[in-house]
Amino acid sequence: MDVTRESSSLASLELLNTFGCRLKRLRAEQGNNLSYSATSGPSRKELSTVDIIKAAMDKFLGLTSQSCGDPCMLVHSGYSGFSSDIDDEVEPVLFLLASADKVANEQFDRARKLLSMCTHLASGTGSPVQRLVYYFAQALDERIERKIGMVSSEGLNDCKRWLSLLEEATISLQPPLVAFGLAVPSCLVYKSAAIQSILDAMTSATRIHIIDLGLKNGMHWPFLMQALAVRHECPIESLTITALVTSSEEMIKDTGKRLSQFAYTLGLPFSFKTAVVHDINDLKEDCFEIETGERIGVYSSMLLRNVVAQPGQFQTLIRVIKNLHPSVMVMIEQEADTTSSDFMDRFIGGLIHFSALFDAVEVCLGDSNPQRMALEGNYFCPGIRQIVTFEVEERAAWDLKIKDWRALFNSFNIVEKDLSSSALYQASLVIKNSAYSNLCTLSMDEKSLLSEWRGTPLFSLSAWEFLP
Structure with missing residues (x-):
């Protein structure tokens, strides 16, 4: 040649x-x-x-x-x-x-x-x-x-196999993913701020029910449990976390056992449940065992990117969640533009x-x-x-920028909420305490928080309200 x-x-x-x-x-x-x-x-x-x-x-x-x-x-x-x-x-x-x-x-x-x-x-x-x-x-x-x-x-089947392996690796705390999550400030920043956003929406609630749309290893929930365990002005009567499960059911149950043991050490009244469906299109409101008087919060981390890529699944999930009347939904997603x-x-x-x-x-x-x-x-x-x-239609996950999520949610009458000052403070604290605070920065895109590495956004954190 x-x-x-x-x-x-x-x-x-x-x-x-x-x-x-x-x-x-x-x-x-x-x-x-x-x-x-x-x-x-x-x-x-x-x-x-x-x-x-x-x-x-x-x-x-x-x-x-x-x-x-x-x-x-x-x-x-x-x-x-x-x-x-x-x-x-x-x-x-x-x-x-x-x-x-x-x-x-x-x-x-x-x-x-x-x-x-x-x-x-x-x-x-x-x-x-x-x-x-x-x-x-x-x-x-x-x-x-x-x-x-x-x-x-x-x-599509090839892509789905990779997503399944990635989920199992995350649940089982594989060392490379743990090292990534702990070492890169852009990964740490959104978890504490997301949990704080849920806490701020539940300040007057005594019975709290969290729906986790992508539980995996559950490492983010001890922060919420510790905060609720020492909340004296409005003592918690019950905390329930329900994990939406589409695969790796036994591994998710192991995560639930670990969370239950941690709650027990705190003396926190806690129960762990699963909503098991093999296809999101089969999801119904009664898959979630919601009890009278419970205040609902929804947490989604890197899950909607998978759902939005599959025909009909996003619409089904949003309809079901909306009918449960949550106080807030917080969403963490990769900030990337790869679906053109x-x-x-x-x-x-x-x-x-x-x-x-x-x-x-x-x-x-x-x-x-x-x-x-x-x-x-x-x-x-x-x-x-x-x-x-x-091709885009073959992929099992789509990464969208927050502006695209905003347009999609608005079409379902779901509007963006302000992140609280305490949530933004938690995010800034993570950056301040990082050895790489000069490289990892935060910025706002309307009401959403972007976590950046050298000025390139990697992740977005946003809070959403479901209008009638």
Whole structure:
């Protein structure tokens, strides 16, 4: 293969037009405060993984004005103003973006030649950028194989198997996921603030019933139990947590036993229940054993992303929950844009989201940490596959931005509530006490709280009220 001749065709006007409008919109939405000098640019240690990805994207725009057809030559031409170590990081991203464009246009032979360059320049054990390119290139190659019929087209069932394995790993407290949840402030911040939001909605309630739409390991509930156990102004008569269960029923029951034992040590009147359905479309109001006088709160963490992807399930779940008349529903979801019908739009959205995740685990867990390596290979990689390899309708989970959730909820007459000052204080306290408070920040999107890593939103926390 003549790599030079092949690479010289990467930056055609067609390619630039494809990326141009997207990158301008990306800069407008997320900001790009980088400034590059023609004589002395920033060093690698001064730039995050997201910065490198955006710099590579910008380079495609630069190709138009420079009339340069070879991204490899552009990297080394002095045009960028980058140091050589950044040039080495930008180059594999350029090949990745070019190959993704060819996949989008079903030019699979050309895409595979470009992917071979990604394989040469990237590595699953290299820098965060190289690892990111490595996993995205793998997913692109798998997409090609499915498109040309080299592998069976399992689609939705494949995605569902991964979600099931992820749920079981979360319930059983697998070390890589525990390490991620404890080390990255963006993960810690929303749990305490979400529980505080429920407490604030239940200040006058003596009988509280929480419906957890994605219980998993239940590590978030001891905080609420401890707060209720010492509440003297309005003593608790009963606390019930009902877990909505669609799989891993026995593991969820084990979680319930642990919560019951913890409540017993606090002297808190507590009961644990399950609402078991194998298909959300079969859910009914009587699946939840609500007793007279109970105040209801709903907690949803990374569950609605699964439900909204399945036909009819979101509508069924919302209808049932609405008929239970909860005082509040708090929702935690990933803040990402990966559901566009346009392949390149969702590819870029996924690339930006995972670049922030890769950067966060690199900083918080360390380069040589075995939990970091297992996290990326066993959990991030399948998430990348869902975005890149499969079509949107084949996926078992959809990540939406809070603005999209807001529009969806509003169509069901569900409106956003203000997060209380105490909930926002809990969130800020987590950040303040973190060793990475300069990297993990908080911002508001209308009434919702965004947890960010180096300015890229990773998670959203919101509270919702069901209107008649």
